[in-house]
Amino acid sequence: MWGRSGHLAGSVWFGLEMEDKRILYSGDYTSESMLLQADDVANGFRQADLKRQRLNEVMPIASVVGGAQRLSLSSNASVTSSRHAVEYSPLEVQMQVKAHKYPHKGQHKDQHKYREEGQHKQPAIRLDLAIIDAAYGTDRDAQADKLQQLESAIQNALHQGGKVLMPMPAVGRGQELILWAQERFADVPLIVEQRLVEGMKQLHHASSWLREQEGEVTESAPAHRIATFLSGEGWERVSTPQERTKLLEKYEASLWFIPDGMMQSSLARWYYGMWAPEMQNLILLTGHTSAGTFAHQLLENPEQYGTCRVEKVRYKVHQGWHDVERMLNRVSARHNVLVHTDIAETGRLRQGLLAGQCQSGTDIDLLSPGDELIF
Numbered sequence: 001m002w003g004r005s006g007h008l009a010g011s012v013w014f015g016l017e018m019e020d021k022r023i024l025y026s027g028d029y030t031s032e033s034m035l036l037q038a039d040d041v042a043n044g045f046r047q048a049d050l051k052r053q054r055l056n057e058v059m060p061i062a063s064v065v066g067g068a069q070r071l072s073l074s075s076n077a078s079v080t081s082s083r084h085a086v087e088y089s090p091l092e093v094q095m096q097v098k099a100h101k102y103p104h105k106g107q108h109k110d111q112h113k114y115r116e117e118g119q120h121k122q123p124a125i126r127l128d129l130a131i132i133d134a135a136y137g138t139d140r141d142a143q144a145d146k147l148q149q150l151e152s153a154i155q156n157a158l159h160q161g162g163k164v165l166m167p168m169p170a171v172g173r174g175q176e177l178i179l180w181a182q183e184r185f186a187d188v189p190l191i192v193e194q195r196l197v198e199g200m201k202q203l204h205h206a207s208s209w210l211r212e213q214e215g216e217v218t219e220s221a222p223a224h225r226i227a228t229f230l231s232g233e234g235w236e237r238v239s240t241p242q243e244r245t246k247l248l249e250k251y252e253a254s255l256w257f258i259p260d261g262m263m264q265s266s267l268a269r270w271y272y273g274m275w276a277p278e279m280q281n282l283i284l285l286t287g288h289t290s291a292g293t294f295a296h297q298l299l300e301n302p303e304q305y306g307t308c309r310v311e312k313v314r315y316k317v318h319q320g321w322h323d324v325e326r327m328l329n330r331v332s333a334r335h336n337v338l339v340h341t342d343i344a345e346t347g348r349l350r351q352g353l354l355a356g357q358c359q360s361g362t363d364i365d366l367l368s369p370g371d372e373l374i375f
Contacts, residue, residue, distance in 0.1 A: 003039030005029045009209040024130040032143035035222040042330040045125045130333035135318035135340035149313045158253045162280035170259045171199040189254040194239035262293040276306025286315040336364045
């Protein structure tokens with residue numbers, strides 16, 4: 001079983017059930033993407049349980065049709081001449097048709113108890129193990145906080161007449177921030193490198209991964225915003241040295257999006273060379289910078305390379321403190337393993353969560369590489 005995780009188009013969380021154990025792996029997860037849909041983990045398990053209950057009430061007759069699994073289901077509960085054909089993927093067939101003992105061994109006796117979630121009572125989701133993205137550790141900021149910080153940093157640089165350089169991965173947060181910047185800084189020249197435009201086109205063709213909107217589609221819908229951007233209005237693209245040089249000479253205060261968030265490529269180094277001599281210019285990093293990369297070196301010792309300013313303001317594509325807390329409270333696992341940051345920060349997060357608002361009885365296992373968890 002899987003659902004969209006909001007990190008990238010194609011990124012998923014998934015659930016496994018085998019040997020009487022139920023396991024969640026969150027993958028890289030965020031519910032705060034401006035463009036991408038994140039399917040709720042607890043609801044995913046809940047829907048799978050309901051589907052299983054329905055399947056347990058019917059007799060499965062499996063056959064292979066054209067390379068895909070087809071199940072023809074007839075009810076055991078009543079006499080009927082109708083037979084219903086339902087399409088499933090092969091994995092789903094294996095998960096749903098296999099004879100399960102449910103609740104399974106070791107499952108908590110209060111499986112069917114309900115907990116208050118918002119204004120609705122929902123059945124508690126019980127798991128044996130949850131492996132949860134906690135990349136941002138003890139950072140408690142919401143995405144709105146990060147966007148406010150980004151806006152402030154950009155405004156300060158533009159007010160001084162500086163150019164703002166925003167290095168981004170070719171796909172991912174770059175497309176989200178391009179659309180945000182186009183809206184927030186509508187009167188500022190916006191220049192986007194071709195590789196990031198290609199990433200926007202990929203999103204345009206992957207509409208099933210975009211945020212869903214109930215009712216009528218509006219101008220704020222992600223698909224509409226992407227299509228409007230790709231029409232080419234309100235921004236300029238560059239892909240050649242001549243185009244870059246021309247626009248650098250044309251614009252003073254301006255906003256530039258380039259590929260390569262770690263600034264390892266020759267293109268990113270060239271841009272840095274253009275930015276470095278002017279102290280009013282800003283290089284704004286928005287994600288992780290691995291030790292040893294040029295972006296990391298700039299953050300550590302910016303004065304060693306030039307006079308322009310270098311700042312880091314994170315745009316969230318993973319989970320922080322409150323996100324992890326929310327997930328722990330929505331899925332009740334006997335063991336929880338927090339991953340994606342160093343052991344010291346994970347330990348601080350664990351201590352804070354256990355002392356805070358996590359539901360009583362939550363067990364968070366602190367593991368290092370090479371450790372084993374037997375459950």
